[in-house]
Amino acid sequence: MNGRVAFLLPVLLSAGSAMANESVYTDIGRDKCKTIAEEEGIYALMTCAGHGDYPVRFKEADIRQSVSFGHLNQRYADGAFESFIPFNHTGTTVEWRIAKGGTPVATILRWFIENTDASGASVPALQGQVLVISKVAQKDDGKGCVAGYVDALANHDPNTLARKIADEVAPTFRCGTDKAAYHGMRGDKAAEPNNELPE
Structure with missing residues (x-):
């Protein structure tokens, strides 16, 4: 019996450490953001309140959107644009994954993909949904970027899978070196990403 308890204890401790991160939610509805630059129908740049002093x-x-999180350095703030090849738009609820000690290390945000039919028209029945997991930029290096994707329509429990990627992949993801990939099942509505990051 004692041997069994001794065996289970490390397993439980390991599971506890893997579950250490917590979720906090913020709203980045455009009416809550500050417009920095805009050409109507062509280009928009906004900053939004995030978690604590970590901005969005x-x-x-x-007609394609990109969202970055945290203390971006100037090169990433100016040059990063990570989206999808088809037209798209994001949801407004950001899930922040908060590590022990209170530091946000990753975010999860839902993207809606406007896939087209053979005629090139966007069709609601073909719309994709992808959970995008991003690394949060910290003050020491200023690099924040997309670290992974989960097809929200093809996976049974996409939010749990996205949190796993946010906790295990995003914190050590090397922006500009590592390539963000889909995790879990990927259906035909989950579009190909388009990642542009500064050299």
Whole structure:
């Protein structure tokens, strides 16, 4: 019996450490954001309140959106644009994954993908939904970027899978070196990403 308890204890401790991160939710509805630059129908740049002193940076160009999180350095603030090839838009609820000690290490945000039919028209029945997991930029390096994707329609419990990627992949993801990938099942509505990061 004692041997069994001794065996289970490390397993329980390991499971506890893996579950250490907590979730906090914020709203980045555009009415809550500050417009920095805008050409109506062409381009928009906004900053939004995030978690604590970690801001959110929203960009839109050519009916495609990009969102970055945290203390971006100037190169990433200006040059990063990570989206999808088809037209798209994001949801407004950001899930922040908060590590022990209170530091946000990753976010999860839902993207809606406007897939087209053979005629090139966007069709609601073909709309995709992808949970995008991003690394939160910290003050020491200023790099925040997309660290992974989960097809929200093809996976049974996409939010749990996204949290796993946020906790296990995003914190050590090397922006500009590592390549963000889909995790779990990927259906035909989960579009190909388009990641542009500064050199």
